[in-house]
Amino acid sequence: MTTAIEVMRRHRSIRKFTEQPLSREQREAIMAAAQAAPSSSFLQASAVIRVTDPELRGRLLPLCGNQAYVVGAAEFWVFCADFHRHLQWVPAAKTGFAEQLLIGAIDTALMGQNALTAAESLGLGGVFIGAVRNHPHELSELLALPKGVIPLFGLCLGHPDQDPEPKPRLPAALMFFENGYPAHQDEALMGDYDERVRHYYRSRTGGNKDMSWTGQIGETLAREARPFMLEFLHRQGFCLR
Ligand SMILES: Cc1cc2nc3c(=O)[nH]c(=O)nc-3n(C[C@H](O)[C@H](O)[C@H](O)COP(=O)(O)O)c2cc1C
Incomplete structure (x- = not known):
């Protein structure tokens, strides 16, 4: 390498x-x-x-x-x-x-x-x-x-x-595809990854954080982040057309 x-x-x-x-x-x-x-x-x-x-x-x-x-x-x-x-x-x-x-x-x-x-x-x-x-x-x-x-x-x-x-990343098979986007996600791979992330957070926080990756994105994507952004972009002259 x-x-x-x-x-x-x-x-x-x-x-x-x-x-x-x-x-x-x-x-x-x-x-x-x-x-x-x-x-x-x-x-x-x-x-x-x-x-x-x-x-x-x-x-x-x-x-x-x-x-x-x-x-x-x-x-x-x-x-x-x-x-x-x-x-x-x-x-x-x-x-x-x-x-x-x-x-x-x-x-x-x-x-x-x-x-x-x-x-x-x-x-x-x-x-x-x-x-x-x-x-x-x-x-x-x-x-x-x-x-x-x-x-x-x-x-x-x-x-x-x-x-x-280092924080464990998604398995490559869930992120790198060949010749097109797959029709289905591999649920077993995602389940394994959720467990790896849970283990990572548990060991990094001495057990205080017990969160899978899908749990984390569920929290993050539960609501709109920074709802003022479009108005700010317009004010600064971005995304007007
Ligand atoms: C665009 C961007 C914004 C980020 N903002 C924050 C932030 O405000 N505070 C923070 O502690 N980490 C922030 N991060 C770091 C991510 O949380 C971090 O990269 C991710 O959890 C993966 O962990 P790693 O970088 O240790 O591999 C940000 C990362 C990116 C790419």
Whole structure:
């Protein structure tokens, strides 16, 4: 196996960090790796805000579900889809199409994953923060995000102060298909996987969390998350047509 594959397969989110900062070299290497990600139609429809001001991090904390690592991690970067740049340079550009939301989200996610993998390859750790979308209006105001820019996810990075087990993923047979989507899901495989996830949570939480994967997605998908999102996207000039 290559080193890249080993790093990717060892991935687990890190939510506890030492106080040690990243070196400038580490930070610049991670930024360069992020920028090397492929980009749809070479639009490079992304912007990344590195939040270094401790007071600003403190103000972002309650907007991001009070997740302590938003202030505790050495680095906190907010990854955004960005079409503001295009409109600045090419005012006649037509934006606001649903397809462009996908382009911005895909480009930016590829950058984010490159950044995390690069960090992990340097012995660092991190976790994405989807909670930056909990209060997008307020967060956008604090980060001065103009129309054409939306926050997609944050990324906490730092030196790990924990060493959790990798989380078991779905069996490949339930995710990789050949020549078309299967008519039926393999119930026995799913049952086994539910038990593996239950075991993972039990051992990770000392028995406090007893949850299968289907139980977890049942809870997550029981209601609409962030019902304000469409209105926010419209306000920022996304998904208008
Ligand atoms: C877009 C995105 C947003 C996420 N948001 C959060 C978050 O707000 N807080 C958190 O603790 N973990 C967050 N995560 C991490 C996931 O919970 C984690 O990746 C998943 O449970 C699998 O665990 P692993 O990364 O340790 O393999 C997020 C992951 C992604 C991809």
